[in-house]
Amino acid sequence: MKLLRVLVRLIGVFLLLLGAAALVAAWVALRPIPMSKPVVDFDIAPGMSMKRISAQLADAGLDIWPAGLTMLARFNGDATRIKAGSYRIDKPVNMLELVALMSSGANAYADLTIVEGWTFARLRLALASHPDLKQDSAGLDEADIMARIGFPGVPAEGMFAPDTYSFSRGASDFEVLRRAAQHMQLRLEQAWSKRAADVPLKTPYEALVLASVVEKETGRADDRLNVASVFVNRLRIGMPLQSDPTVIYGLGSGFDGNLRRRDLQADTPFNSYTRRGLPPTPISLPGKAALEATLNPAQGKFLYFVARGDGTSAFSSTLDEHNRAVARYQRAGK
Structure with missing residues (x-):
């Protein structure tokens, strides 16, 4: 009988320990x-x-x-x-x-990075080729897409903020587009609220248009403020922007990679050699830095710049200075 009582007690202790372990395991x-x-x-x-x-x-x-x-x-x-x-x-x-x-x-997710300077067409290609996105925008035109994401009647170009966006695998491409458009609106509002008083831009959309040109014209980040100042100064005095990227954008699929004199003379709504003022829409997706530089450009009288060939640009205030820079950095290399 004594042995039985010991066994019962041992079993009881074991069950208590087992119960305590179960409680601890459940708590964990x-x-x-x-x-x-x-x-x-x-x-x-x-x-x-x-x-x-x-x-x-x-x-x-x-x-x-x-x-x-x-x-x-x-x-x-x-x-x-x-x-x-x-x-x-x-x-x-x-x-x-x-x-x-x-x-x-x-809870698996994926990422898509929208790169500064992309066009809306390039963004659509990235969305279409992403294996983890549902292609709900496939077959829709630009106007339908903008209406679906809450921006009816707004041109799509320039309206999506370059950044990296995370999403659940299998999410709709509209989710990425909607978030990128909302992010651009926030960036634009913040940059516009801190704009310099003398910037000759009337609306945030005009700032977006010019920032898209600055984005495409900037070879190195160190030059961005001066690039912005050139175009802002040209607007102030009514001088044509004379930006090659606007001409290339206007040529569309007709551009073969070689910008010719006849292209600069072919009038399109985006040819900033033949038309003064801003292009009718942005020509790219500008990054945050381009927006901020456009609305707070470097102070100075620069009206011209030319690529040095090493990624940087030489800036000039007069046409004579500019012609000398062109002779030094471009014609000398030919």
């Missing part, structure tokens, strides 16, 4: 995982083991017990169902939810 599995930063990004490569994934999550900024996460995933059978991909955790989750996310791939 269900408590929100502390995060060392607001957003934690991590990648899971194909064939990566659960043990390695758990260690990587801890390194990425999730305060987890790697061995515990590995045991949990193996216990509920999800360890072999984890989906490869890029993931982003931007709100608290517990370990059970984390394993479920990785096994379903529900």
